[in-house]
Amino acid sequence: MSIQSAIAELGKRFGDRVQTGDSVRALHGGNESYFDEILPDAVILPRSTDEVSEIVKTCAAHDCPIVAWGTGTSLEAHALAVRGGITLDFAEMAAVLEVNQGDMDCRVQPGCTREALNTELRATGLFFPVDPGANASLGGMAATRASGTTAVRYGTMRENVLALEVVLADGRIVRTGSRARKSSAGYDLTKLIVGSEGTLAIITELTLRLQGQPEAAASAVCGFPDIDAAVGAVQAVMQMGVPMARIEFLDAECVRAVNLADGREMPETPHLFLEFHGSEAGVAEQAETVRDIADEFGGSAFDWSTDHQVRAKLWHARHNAYYSVKALRPGCRAVTTDVCVPISALAQAVRETADDISQSVLMGPILGHVGDGNFHAALLIEEGSAEELAEAKRLAHRMAERALRLGGTVTGEHGVGMGKLKYMQDEHGDGWQLMATIKQAMDPKGILNPGKVVEVN
Structure with missing residues (x-):
């Protein structure tokens, strides 16, 4: 069993839709973080949930890793194929499937972006409120539990995803949740998947809560x-x-x-x-x-x-x-990190972070969604400078430690990916081991986005 044998078998079924060229792989090997380029072995653009299920079953049979890809805007290397394998690009599963105006909800495919959805909703008097800034895919936003500028009023993806259709690591297709606004029926599998960063299941459809346009x-x-x-x-x-x-x-x-x-x-x-x-x-x-x-x-x-x-x-x-901040130092790379603290600790957290940066050789503007206690620092480093990267990591580490000391979290919206993996034990204690147990139960072969969120044998 091997990655190449999985690619060969999928090539017989999907033909030239299994892409292994260097340019296509490079498009799916970059990221907005400080991590170096990591190319997948192949890229496939599925067109339906059944095709995703078929791909996953084949990969499971060959122990081949699979990484879901939306628009590639994540900041902690979430979608890099760190153990090789296949990247599933959902660009061809980007439709708005249904809008239920009376119930203020909709169904979309994972490749649909938030801007495309809101364009589709213009004539209905409704809108989808979660706004992380980038025109991210809604599948990716759910996978990373994205939030953004409007979360202080409308909540994050956690509050705005009503139901999901997902493909499990063995290829089974499962629906979680419903269009009802509340339920007491069993474990909340929807919220388990939202924020799991593609490590527990692959999202193939989302049912989203909509809001009325304000007067x-x-x-x-x-x-x-x-x-x-x-x-x-x-x-x-x-x-x-x-x-x-x-x-x-x-x-x-x-x-x-x-x-x-x-x-x-x-x-x-x-x-x-x-x-x-x-x-x-x-x-x-x-x-x-x-x-x-x-x-x-x-x-x-x-x-x-x-x-x-x-x-x-x-x-x-x-x-x-x-991008305005990056322009302050042309040709630089930004190490962008975020933390979130209780509102009562916000002033201290921001001030101490600003003091750290002012005493550093690096430039690091601070901005954030402070109504939630969430803020970011964009630490600007010279491309290729090991010394400046080490200094940026030191400042980011102090931010993370400070957030935990003040009763907060090491990431309010960027997610864990690879970048924040080292803080999970400190933040969650034995809860992190419980996450690993869930991962092991749902993905025993460890093929779904390995190397992210949890560490498993």
Whole structure:
């Protein structure tokens, strides 16, 4: 039994859809993280759940690893074929299968992206709210339990996936969950699969919860004299129970990057980008409440607008902040890491992280979804510099240790992949061994995305 024998058998069934050329493999061997390129042995683009089942059965018979691939935007090397094998690219399983407008849900294939789904939903008055920034595939978003800018109001993928169709490691096709909004019937297999990063099953269909388009929406920008003031305002807003749709933090360095890339003229101080959803009166009331809170913390130039173009430009700037930050050091590579802490510990976590970076030789702007206690650092290193990579890893390690010390998690939304594997024992204790037991039970041959999330024999 071998990888090559699996590829040969699949080639007889799928012909030239089994691709082994260097260029195709290279497209599926790169990633947004600091990990080097790792190429799979072959790439297959399935067109149906039955085909996925057939591929998995063949791979299981030959002990051949399988890695599911969405759009390749993950940040912890989730989709790299570290033990070789076959990458399943879901680009040809990207349809919106059904929209149930009255029930506010839909069914989609895993390769469908969040932007494609929302384009399809425009005429219905509904939208899918989870927004990680990148135009990620919905299958990949579920696999990594993605969240993003709107999670503070609408939740993460965990709250927005109602049901799944998955293929298990032996090729069986299983449906988890239903379209009902709640259930007490047995183990919650849907939430077990969501966030498992393709290590327990391969997602072939998702049933998603949708939201109604708000009657009114407004965005706002506000600068603060320092990090403590900005984060203090966030804590006060959340404690007041203001139903924020988005509340994003950018430090002074990140603001400078956005100014340069987007032609803005914001003062180079920490800023909050905010958004409010609701009725026209409700949005106005929320904005005024947050303005008053911002004033108490020394906030300045609290500009809010209901104009769609103004809002779109603001969130375009926020979503492109990663690339704006990278432009501060042309030709660099970014070691991007995230942690999440309780809101009460947020100011301390951000401030201590900023202090660490300020004492380092590296540039590392900080930004994040602070309404959830989640923030990121983009540590910019010279391509190929072992010394700078080691320093970035040291800073990221201190962030992770700090998050655990403050009662948080080493990753709020990026996931584990390979990058955060070394912290799982510290965060979960014996719970990590329980995860390995579940992995062993569901994938005894260890063929589903091996080398990620858990360590098994």
